[in-house]
Amino acid sequence: MIGYYFRLAIASFRRTPGLTALMVAAIAVGIGVCVMAMTIYHSMSSNPIWWKNDQLYSVTLDNWSPNEPADKKRPSLPPPQLTFRDAEAILRSDIPKHTVIMYKSAGIVSGEGPRGPIAPINTRTRVTTGDFFPMFDVPFLYGGGWDRRADMGPEPVMVVSAELNRKLFGGIDSVGRTVRWNDREFRIVGVMDDWNPMPKFYDVNNDPFEETEHVFVPWSWGKTLNLLSYGNTNCWKPDDFSSFETFLNSECVWVQGWVELPDPATRERMQSFLDTYVANERRAGRFERPNNNRLTDVAQWLKDQEVVESDNRVLVGLSFAFLTVCLINTVGLLLAKFLNAASISGVRRALGASRRDLFVQHMVEVGVVAAVGALAGLGLGALGLKGFRQLYEYTQTGVLNRAGGLQALAHIDGTSVSIAIALAVVATFAAGIYPAWRIGRIHPGTYLKNQ
Amino acid sequence: MSVPFRPIMSALLRNRTGAFLVAFQISIALAVLVNAVYIVKQRVDRIGRPTGMDVENIFVVSSSGFAQDFHYPTSVEEDLDYFRRTPGIVAATAVNGVPLSGGGSSTVLNVTPQAPKVLDTYNYFDVDENGAKALGLNVIAGRWFTKEEIAPAPEELRDTFQPNIIMTKALADKLFPNGDALGKTVYDFQQRPAVIVGIVERMLGSWIRQDDSGLVFYQPRKPYGPNVRYIVRTEPGQRDTMMSKVEKDMAEYNRKRAIDSVRPLTDIMNRTYLADRNMGIFLVTTTALLLAITSLGIFGLATFNVSTRTKQIGTRRAVGARRGDIVRYFLVENWMISTAGVVLGCILALAAGYWLSLEYEFPRVDLYYLILGVLALWGIGIAAAWQPARRAASISPAIATRNI
Numbered sequence: 001m002i003g004y005y006f007r008l009a010i011a012s013f014r015r016t017p018g019l020t021a022l023m024v025a026a027i028a029v030g031i032g033v034c035v036m037a038m039t040i041y042h043s044m045s046s047n048p049i050w051w052k053n054d055q056l057y058s059v060t061l062d063n064w065s066p067n068e069p070a071d072k073k074r075p076s077l078p079p080p081q082l083t084f085r086d087a088e089a090i091l092r093s094d095i096p097k098h099t100v101i102m103y104k105s106a107g108i109v110s111g112e113g114p115r116g117p118i119a120p121i122n123t124r125t126r127v128t129t130g131d132f133f134p135m136f137d138v139p140f141l142y143g144g145g146w147d148r149r150a151d152m153g154p155e156p157v158m159v160v161s162a163e164l165n166r167k168l169f170g171g172i173d174s175v176g177r178t179v180r181w182n183d184r185e186f187r188i189v190g191v192m193d194d195w196n197p198m199p200k201f202y203d204v205n206n207d208p209f210e211e212t213e214h215v216f217v218p219w220s221w222g223k224t225l226n227l228l229s230y231g232n233t234n235c236w237k238p239d240d241f242s243s244f245e246t247f248l249n250s251e252c253v254w255v256q257g258w259v260e261l262p263d264p265a266t267r268e269r270m271q272s273f274l275d276t277y278v279a280n281e282r283r284a285g286r287f288e289r290p291n292n293n294r295l296t297d298v299a300q301w302l303k304d305q306e307v308v309e310s311d312n313r314v315l316v317g318l319s320f321a322f323l324t325v326c327l328i329n330t331v332g333l334l335l336a337k338f339l340n341a342a343s344i345s346g347v348r349r350a351l352g353a354s355r356r357d358l359f360v361q362h363m364v365e366v367g368v369v370a371a372v373g374a375l376a377g378l379g380l381g382a383l384g385l386k387g388f389r390q391l392y393e394y395t396q397t398g399v400l401n402r403a404g405g406l407q408a409l410a411h412i413d414g415t416s417v418s419i420a421i422a423l424a425v426v427a428t429f430a431a432g433i434y435p436a437w438r439i440g441r442i443h444p445g446t447y448l449k450n451q
Numbered sequence: 452m453s454v455p456f457r458p459i460m461s462a463l464l465r466n467r468t469g470a471f472l473v474a475f476q477i478s479i480a481l482a483v484l485v486n487a488v489y490i491v492k493q494r495v496d497r498i499g500r501p502t503g504m505d506v507e508n509i510f511v512v513s514s515s516g517f518a519q520d521f522h523y524p525t526s527v528e529e530d531l532d533y534f535r536r537t538p539g540i541v542a543a544t545a546v547n548g549v550p551l552s553g554g555g556s557s558t559v560l561n562v563t564p565q566a567p568k569v570l571d572t573y574n575y576f577d578v579d580e581n582g583a584k585a586l587g588l589n590v591i592a593g594r595w596f597t598k599e600e601i602a603p604a605p606e607e608l609r610d611t612f613q614p615n616i617i618m619t620k621a622l623a624d625k626l627f628p629n630g631d632a633l634g635k636t637v638y639d640f641q642q643r644p645a646v647i648v649g650i651v652e653r654m655l656g657s658w659i660r661q662d663d664s665g666l667v668f669y670q671p672r673k674p675y676g677p678n679v680r681y682i683v684r685t686e687p688g689q690r691d692t693m694m695s696k697v698e699k700d701m702a703e704y705n706r707k708r709a710i711d712s713v714r715p716l717t718d719i720m721n722r723t724y725l726a727d728r729n730m731g732i733f734l735v736t737t738t739a740l741l742l743a744i745t746s747l748g749i750f751g752l753a754t755f756n757v758s759t760r761t762k763q764i765g766t767r768r769a770v771g772a773r774r775g776d777i778v779r780y781f782l783v784e785n786w787m788i789s790t791a792g793v794v795l796g797c798i799l800a801l802a803a804g805y806w807l808s809l810e811y812e813f814p815r816v817d818l819y820y821l822i823l824g825v826l827a828l829w830g831i832g833i834a835a836a837w838q839p840a841r842r843a844a845s846i847s848p849a850i851a852t853r854n855i
Contacts, residue, residue: 019751022747022751026744026747029740029744033737033740065570067568067569068568068569068570073812106515106678107517108515108517108708108709110517110709119702119709120517120708120709121709122513122515122709122711122712182517183517183518183519183521184519226608236570238566238640238641240610241608241609241610242608242609242610243607243608244607244608247608309726310810310811311726311730313810314490314807314810315730315733317803317806318483318487318733318734318737319737321479321482321483321741322483322737322740322741324479325476325479325480325741325744325745325748326744328472328475328476328479328748329472329476329744329745329747329748329751331472332469332472332473332476332748332751332752333748333751335468335469335472336469336751336752336754336755339755339759340755340758340759388729391725391728391729391732434468438468
């Protein structure tokens with residue numbers, strides 16, 4: 001029976017090819033726009049390290065001015081970054097399994113490449129404790145990270161990205177080789193595999209859709225080489241900024257702090273460690289605001305820091321309004337199409353087809369339109385995402401920095417494909433139910449009279 | 452000439468599903484159109500603001516000293532001297548941040564020596580005596596900095612406030628609403644004073660995605676190193692040739708630093724506005740598609756109505772209705788559907804506008820846009836129904852006699 005209905009559907013499409021094409025196009029465009037908006041939204045708001053969500057916590061303390069909050073729009077939040085001195089205090093605690101304190105910087109990579117001396121490249125660098133790698137499950141091609149001793153030394157060791165390794169060494173195992181970084185010899189201890197968490201959850205305040213850094217150096221190099229942050233540095237207090245030394249002691253926030261706490265009990269202990277620390281500092285005249293020491297998991301962190309911009313939410317809203325219009329349009333077109341051919345249905349009813357039969361028959365027709373429309377919609381969505389990538393394309397010469405983080409967002413993944421298919425099926429069937437039901441209600445007599 | 456509203460209405464109510472669907476489409480289309488146009492207008496205005504600079508002829512050189520024996524203050528002087536000697540370059544200055552780039556520095560300015568409880572910070576630029584010429588600024592009151600005033604490039608981190616500063620008119624008017632800022636004293640976060648010696652007509656600062664990015668002031672000093680940016684302004688039309696020459700020369704005469712990038716200021720500006728531009732493109736494309744689909748829906752319904760009423764039209768024509776009457780009938784019917792949609796659409800548009808005003812923290816959509824949107828959708832409705840109505844009018848009265 002279904003086979004027969006399929007043939008009927010095909011015959012019906014042949015009768016009105018223009019109308020059929022219009023319906024398919026309406027569904028396809030609606031689904032395409034939705035797939036595009038959803039894919040981008042989905043990857044922007046996703047949690048790139050969800051499997052450790054109950055273990056990784058961002059550490060924030062409210063050291064801001066007693067007169068105003070760090071962010072006037074969200075007064076309940078402490079500043080998103082830490083002062084250098086508070087970061088180092090957290091590093092001294094042995095409660096967390098891992099502790100990462102770090103900031104974004106840059107350094108000049110120079111020296112000998114495989115084909116002679118390489119032109120000095122300004123390379124994005126993260127100054128971090130070695131716990132970064134095990135804590136964030138960073139994948140390695142060769143070697144690995146460094147230990148706490150290297151952090152404190154600081155030892156001249158570094159981890160490089162797969163891309164920098166390709167550029168400098170043609171992609172071979174370069175562990176043990178040396179690279180000149182800021183005119184100092186550094187020994188490569190690890191080569192990362194390609195790793196670009198999107199959003200860049202570990203530092204969302206300095207461009208959440210930027211690529212991962214290409215060089216990682218131990219924490220204490222920052223102090224040794226007077227490296228300022230290349231991200232945001234925010235201050236509120238008229239401190240003494242006359243030297244790097246005094247700057248490190250200021251109330252300026254610029255360091256990101258993360259801890260890994262494997263279970264709730266450890267989390268409790270860490271929380272009370274922070275509370276005790278802040279209480280002690282308060283006695284020394286710091287921390288004049290109400291106690292607001294936070295351990296925030298990744299999912300909440302991405303929400304608090306408003307990684308997804310208003311524009312993206314608006315686009316998702318718009319795409320759903322768009323899909324709604326496309327579907328209403330389809331309902332109207334289906335209705336017109338079915339009623340136009342009502343005389344045929346009238347004959348079928350007169351010959352003994354039940355209302356149910358007519359309903360099923362027309363739903364088959366709707367199903368074919370939906371399937372073709374959804375498929376075309378997926379194609380359109382993919383094209384749209386390609387266009388999206390193009391819109392964000394720009395190049396920066398000389399810098400090892402494709403900076404195309406937003407481009408990486410725009411790929412169709414399994415989730416968006418299944419969302420699209422589900423959307424198409426549900427939407428079109430919803431659109432088809434009324435016309436298919438309506439056609440079953442017609443009175444056969446009216447149409448038979450007219451033949 | 453009277454329009455037969457009542458019979459049209461009762462015919463509509465008899466066949467309301469199609470009409471209802473089209474009205475609903477029109478309402479969503481109106482809501483989207485009004486709000487999309489409002490957002491796009493704001494973005495276009497933002498991108499189109501005058502920058503106050505000679506953006507077209509400026510490029511930015513970023514240099515990072517890295518060698519252990521790199522001496523930053525000497526290097527800055529050497530570079531500025533190179534720019535001075537190179538024909539084709541009008542002027543150049545070292546800066547602590549690049550205007551229009553989305554990144555920069557800000558610090559506190561007060562009008563009284565007593566620090567208020569809540570501190571307002573403003574975007575500032577370290578510039579030298581060639582700053583106004585290099586940026587292409589228009590000094591409208593007072594003067595620009597002299598060579599003697601400029602604090603030299605520091606070897607170490609530095610914490611100074613120069614005794615003379617210059618600011619944009621926008622900032623001057625904000626701090627001194629009476630318009631008498633020139634010669635007044637302002638204070639930094641440590642209550643150190645500075646006299647306003649000049650006022651610049653306008654300049655957009657670092658954070659151009661914000662509306663208050665024209666609040667800018669200038670300090671007469673060379674920025675902290677060892678990474679430094681130079682604003683270089685060339686003779687008109689020579690920017691691109693000068694860029695490649697400068698990049699080559701600078702990398703050659705000092706190998707203790709890296710030339711990170713040499714980029715036109717227009718590129719930097721476009722990059723910063725990328726998100727606004729793209730949002731505009733998305734909104735315009737989607738709204739245009741939405742309107743196209745809605746007019747298809749209107750067209751489809753009108754065509755369907757005409758084709759199912761062929762006999763009735765023939766009858767009306769046979770008993771004396773003129774072509775004009777038939778066209779008017781369908782246009783009025785369509786207009787009634789559009790109007791129902793538009794009324795519902797106004798409610799949807801205001802609701803969507805309210806949600807957007809929460810998202811973006813900007814004033815709710817102007818009623819002016821709503822009126823224009825209503826007119827636009829009425830127009831679209833009539834245009835979409837025009838062809839089917841004409842076709843209805845061309846139905847011959849003979850049809851009626853033939854089929855009955």
